Amino acid sequence: MHIGHVAMQVPDLGASSEHAKQALGLIEIEGGEGAAYLSTGLKHHEVQLIAAEAAGLDHIGFELADEDELAALRDRAIAAGARILSEDPEEPGLEAAVRLVGPGGVVFELYTPMAVSPPGIKQQIGRHAKRFGHVTLVSEVGRDLVRFATEGLGFRVSDDFADFTWMRCDANHHSLAVGSLPDNKMHHYAFELNGWGGMMSYLDDIALRGESVNYGPGRHGPGYNIFTYLPDPAGALLEAYTDLQMIYDDATYEPMDWEETPGALNLWGPDMPANFGEFGIPILAPREGDSR
Ligand SMILES: [Fe+2]
Numbered sequence: 001m002h003i004g005h006v007a008m009q010v011p012d013l014g015a016s017s018e019h020a021k022q023a024l025g026l027i028e029i030e031g032g033e034g035a036a037y038l039s040t041g042l043k044h045h046e047v048q049l050i051a052a053e054a055a056g057l058d059h060i061g062f063e064l065a066d067e068d069e070l071a072a073l074r075d076r077a078i079a080a081g082a083r084i085l086s087e088d089p090e091e092p093g094l095e096a097a098v099r100l101v102g103p104g105g106v107v108f109e110l111y112t113p114m115a116v117s118p119p120g121i122k123q124q125i126g127r128h129a130k131r132f133g134h135v136t137l138v139s140e141v142g143r144d145l146v147r148f149a150t151e152g153l154g155f156r157v158s159d160d161f162a163d164f165t166w167m168r169c170d171a172n173h174h175s176l177a178v179g180s181l182p183d184n185k186m187h188h189y190a191f192e193l194n195g196w197g198g199m200m201s202y203l204d205d206i207a208l209r210g211e212s213v214n215y216g217p218g219r220h221g222p223g224y225n226i227f228t229y230l231p232d233p234a235g236a237l238l239e240a241y242t243d244l245q246m247i248y249d250d251a252t253y254e255p256m257d258w259e260e261t262p263g264a265l266n267l268w269g270p271d272m273p274a275n276f277g278e279f280g281i282p283i284l285a286p287r288e289g290d291s292r
Pocket residue numbers: 005007048059061091109
């Protein structure tokens with residue numbers, strides 16, 4: 001399984017779409033009717049924007065190899081307490097899909113591979129984002145979310161720090177991180193950049209647009225990624241990172257508790273700004289009859 005996309009409700013669709021294009025070089029694959037589907041170019045979408053009154057996390061998408069894997073994971077998720085919302089594709093670009101809700105009202109969308117373009121030069125070199133990488137949630141039922149992600153969706157715990165757990169579903173150190181704190185939000189979503197050179201171009205472009213990062217560049221302990229965090233128009237942070245740890249051998253990997261490591265969240269030193277934790281958009285639990 002690989003992380004596929006994040007779907008966000010946003011109050012200013014044009015502003016959010018334009019920001020994703022400018023900051024990350026994303027392409028709008030499909031739009032109109034109050035929605036925009038944006039991608040680095042490989043997939044139909046990696047960001048799904050839905051026009052709404054207020055900002056919020058609509059759902060998180062994970063891609064599986066085929067319909068057999070999808071059916072097996074659906075059953076496993078139900079056994080771990082998931083409630084099915086829909087078993088039909090609810091958006092363009094999907095062929096077979098299941099939407100289900102887990103602890104804290106988090107909606108997961110599981111699906112067979114999206115329409116793919118062959119990998120091109122654009123994804124491998126230059127200043128544009130390579131791929132969608134992860135989301136970080138904060139929930140008062142964070143512990144239940146971690147249990148559901150591991151038991152129900154097959155994630156493996158990669159590392160811990162205080163109330164946070166980083167989890168992987170493929171070789172990437174994390175595709176999902178969860179904080180267990182009295183809150184209910186997606187704090188940030190993240191795209192991978194092309195190395196330190198791509199990071200420099202990304203940051204120079206931010207300066208030329210007159211924007212400013214909230215935090216970074218720095219290097220996290222958990223995952224060792226070089227990170228930057230940029231406020232997006234809807235109120236979440238957009239992390240752009242490179243050099244994330246890859247775990248190719250599950251048998252020999254040992255999760256680490258970073259609690260006692262000095263500077264665990266930034267090995268290069270500077271602590272996070274005081275308002276770093278204030279960013280995020282609410283996790284929108286589905287209402288009755290809501291099949292998203
Ligand atoms: Fe979606």
